[in-house]
Amino acid sequence: xxxxxxxxxxxxxxxxxxxxxxxxxxxxxxxxxxxxxxxxxxxxxxxxxxxxxxxxxxxxxxxxxxxxxxxxxxxxxxxxxxxxxxxxxxxxxxxxxxxxxxxxxxxxxxxxxxxxxxxxxxxxxxxxxxxxxxxxxxxxxxxxxxxxxxxxxxxxxxxxxxxxxxxxxxxxxxxxxxxxxxxxxxxxxxxxxxxxxxxxxxxxxxxxxxxxxxxxxxxxxxxxxxxxxxxxxx
Amino acid sequence: xxxxxxxxxxxxxxxxxxxxxxxxxxxxxxxxxxxxxxxxxxxxxxxxxxxxxxxxxxxxxxxxxxxxxxxxxxxxxxxxxxxxxxxxxxxxxxxxxxxxxxxxxxxxxxxxxxxxxxxxxxxxxxxxxxxxxxxxxxxxxxxxxxxxxxxxxxxxxxxxxxxxxxxxxxxxxxxxxxxxxxxxxxxxxxxxxxxxxxxxxxxxxxxxxxxxxxxxxxxxxxxxxxxxxxxxxx
DNA sequence: CTTTGTATGATAGCAATACTATTATTCAAG
DNA sequence: CTTGAATAATAGTATTGCTATCATACAAAG
Numbered sequence: 001x002x003x004x005x006x007x008x009x010x011x012x013x014x015x016x017x018x019x020x021x022x023x024x025x026x027x028x029x030x031x032x033x034x035x036x037x038x039x040x041x042x043x044x045x046x047x048x049x050x051x052x053x054x055x056x057x058x059x060x061x062x063x064x065x066x067x068x069x070x071x072x073x074x075x076x077x078x079x080x081x082x083x084x085x086x087x088x089x090x091x092x093x094x095x096x097x098x099x100x101x102x103x104x105x106x107x108x109x110x111x112x113x114x115x116x117x118x119x120x121x122x123x124x125x126x127x128x129x130x131x132x133x134x135x136x137x138x139x140x141x142x143x144x145x146x147x148x149x150x151x152x153x154x155x156x157x158x159x160x161x162x163x164x165x166x167x168x169x170x171x172x173x174x175x176x177x178x179x180x181x182x183x184x185x186x187x188x189x190x191x192x193x194x195x196x197x198x199x200x201x202x203x204x205x206x207x208x209x210x211x212x213x214x215x216x217x218x219x220x221x222x223x224x225x226x227x228x229x230x231x232x233x234x
Numbered sequence: 235x236x237x238x239x240x241x242x243x244x245x246x247x248x249x250x251x252x253x254x255x256x257x258x259x260x261x262x263x264x265x266x267x268x269x270x271x272x273x274x275x276x277x278x279x280x281x282x283x284x285x286x287x288x289x290x291x292x293x294x295x296x297x298x299x300x301x302x303x304x305x306x307x308x309x310x311x312x313x314x315x316x317x318x319x320x321x322x323x324x325x326x327x328x329x330x331x332x333x334x335x336x337x338x339x340x341x342x343x344x345x346x347x348x349x350x351x352x353x354x355x356x357x358x359x360x361x362x363x364x365x366x367x368x369x370x371x372x373x374x375x376x377x378x379x380x381x382x383x384x385x386x387x388x389x390x391x392x393x394x395x396x397x398x399x400x401x402x403x404x405x406x407x408x409x410x411x412x413x414x415x416x417x418x419x420x421x422x423x424x425x426x427x428x429x430x431x432x433x434x435x436x437x438x439x440x441x442x443x444x445x446x447x448x449x450x451x452x453x454x455x456x457x458x459x460x461x462x463x464x465x466x467x468x
Numbered sequence: 469c470t471t472t473g474t475a476t477g478a479t480a481g482c483a484a485t486a487c488t489a490t491t492a493t494t495c496a497a498g
Numbered sequence: 499c500t501t502g503a504a505t506a507a508t509a510g511t512a513t514t515g516c517t518a519t520c521a522t523a524c525a526a527a528g
Contacts (some may be wrong), residue, residue, distance in 0.1 A: 178447075184418060
């Protein structure tokens with residue numbers, strides 16, 4: 001994996017591009033660690049500034065508030081995952097095989113030990129995204145932020161996987177819904193395995209089980225005779 | 235539906251049982267409206283107290299903080315939904331038919347116009363749960379709260395649906411994961427349809443489409459030949 | 469009919485959070 | 499050498515989250 005890959009976002013959840021300065025990169029790097037350590041609720045710009053030996057006011061020059069910073073990190077994560085999946089599937093001709101590989105990459109994103117970007121610890125970022133990403137869109141600002149393009153990276157990723165679903169079964173009626181459900185489940189099952197094990201059957205850190213479960217769902221659905229004719233109810 | 239049904243929780247996210255006093259019931263009723271109106275982030279006990287003509291200190295006598303209040307409401311919601319599903323499926327002999335009905339009840343919980351409990355507006359509560367419930371378990375306190383029984387209602391509901399899955403196909407390996415994925419998707423797709431439509435294919439307020447999508451998933455998975463033998467990968 | 473306890477209201481206050489503003493310093497490009 | 503951009507240092511404000519104290523109201527127990 002190349003070290004000079006640059007993940008750029010299609011929107012500005014930031015005030016000043018953090019990738020353009022040293023302080024900006026430090027803010028990103030340390031906010032990931034601090035979010036992982038404290039959780040979003042206890043994370044503050046004051047603590048972040050203290051952790052990086054800077055000041056609150058300086059952090060506020062990059063991000064309006066901690067919510068926008070989280071939106072940035074989550075978008076960055078989806079853009080990165082999209083890149084990873086594209087990279088790891090681009091030479092696989094069979095769409096089924098490509099989908100299978102994509103699911104493995106998605107589930108094992110937190111295990112990737114070959115960092116794409118030097119100053120971002122993707123394994124920690126994965127933990128943060130699993131634990132906190134739902135908070136990005138579950139707010140009263142979701143419509144305004146959607147308009148501002150905050151969710152383009154997730155939408156793009158979701159859409160390209162939906163097209164892959166349609167390659168496997170062009171008659172399936174809910175490709176985007178299936179993909180967004182699968183993406184959410186990929187995080188959710190990891191979280192449940194670790195914190196609420198009775199809500200799942202996969203064991204913590206058994207990434208293959210989670211991938212197996214998700215593949216079962218996706219392939220059962222796209223292969224189901226019923227789903228080729230969505231008129232017929234189950 | 236009887237008006238004297240009492241939904242009681244198996245844990246104490248509260249300090250004083252809100253169902254035991256008039257003020258307690260007012261707190262519940264108004265917190266649902268205010269959460270719906272402001273969202274969890276902007277909701278405060280000060281605003282709630284003002285809205286019900288009481289004081290902050292009085293609210294704090296019922297709930298330690300707004301997070302615990304939300305945990306209470308979400309648990310109440312799951313206990314209520316469990317009751318609704320049990321009630322609406324108890325005389326259906328065929329497990330497939332029972333699952334189908336259960337999914338309809340889950341998806342249409344927000345449309346129920348026959349209130350179970352007088353002082354709780356279940357339609358508004360449903361909106362609040364769709365928008366905010368993820369915040370209950372996505373915190374650093376999740377393990378402690380799990381120990382304290384905060385998630386028993388969801389777990390119980392999930393388990394009883396998992397048993398239903400096993401009734402349909404006793405060989406399926408991931409019944410709890412399938413159910414928790416389906417329950418999450420039921421909320422998520424409604425939310426996406428309304429706020430992030432490109433992440434789904436179902437249209438806002440088309441509850442039948444969402445139910446159709448979820449039934450497709452559940453029945454495709456439990457009927458899939460592959461899933462009877464989880465050794466074979468997709 | 470008093471006493472006692474329980475629930476609530478009224479008011480105050482405090483530490484932390486979420487910002488904003490002002491000025492000073494550094495440092496690199498013109 | 500000057501200018502301007504980025505950052506640091508410091509201060510300050512409104513709101514939030516929460517606790518404490520005291521007064522009142524009212525119902526049950528003696």
